[in-house]
Amino acid sequence: MKTRIDKKRIQIYKLSTVFSITLFLSMAVIGGLLFSKGMVLQAVIAFLIALGVVPFYGKQRQIFSEVKQGIPLVDERTDKVRMNAAGNAYFISLYMWLGLIYFKTFIADSEMLILAGILGMTGIYGLSWLYQNKREEL
Numbered sequence: 037m038k039t040r041i042d043k044k045r046i047q048i049y050k051l052s053t054v055f056s057i058t059l060f061l062s063m064a065v066i067g068g069l070l071f072s073k074g075m076v077l078q079a080v081i082a083f084l085i086a087l088g089v090v091p092f093y094g095k096q097r098q099i100f101s102e103v104k105q106g107i108p109l110v111d112e113r114t115d116k117v118r119m120n121a122a123g124n125a126y127f128i129s130l131y132m133w134l135g136l137i138y139f140k141t142f143i144a145d146s147e148m149l150i151l152a153g154i155l156g157m158t159g160i161y162g163l164s165w166l167y168q169n170k171r172e173e174l
Contacts, residue, residue: 045100045103049096049100052093052096053093053096056089056092056093056096057093059085059086059089060086060089060090060093061086063082063083063085063086063089064082064083064086066082067079067080067081067082067083067086070082117165117168117169118165120164120168121161121164121165121167121168121169122161122164124164124167124168125157125160125161125164125165128160128164129156129157129160129161132153132156132157132160133153136149136152136153136156
């Protein structure tokens, strides 16, 4: 007999599946339309977003199967990796922002500078998480 929590998890999994498929298809169609209009850079970005959904969906399926087996979603090591990665990423991001502020004199478009900063912070966190996750002594 399924408990209320299990039913809720199944609903969340189904909703995320529908969201992933919808996002993939819409970004693929938008990318095709942009490419046909000659907007190559925007089309490539749309295709990259569509391809970025595929690993997300795969991870969702893996998490759902682990939950069905009774494996907890978060353990102590996962929390420690996230905390260490966030701390390192924050420290490195401060220096990245200082560098971007320095280069502001060379770049006229402030919006592009902010976008580069936000994407840089995301990339730094991702790399920091990968590094922390590979460490054995955590």
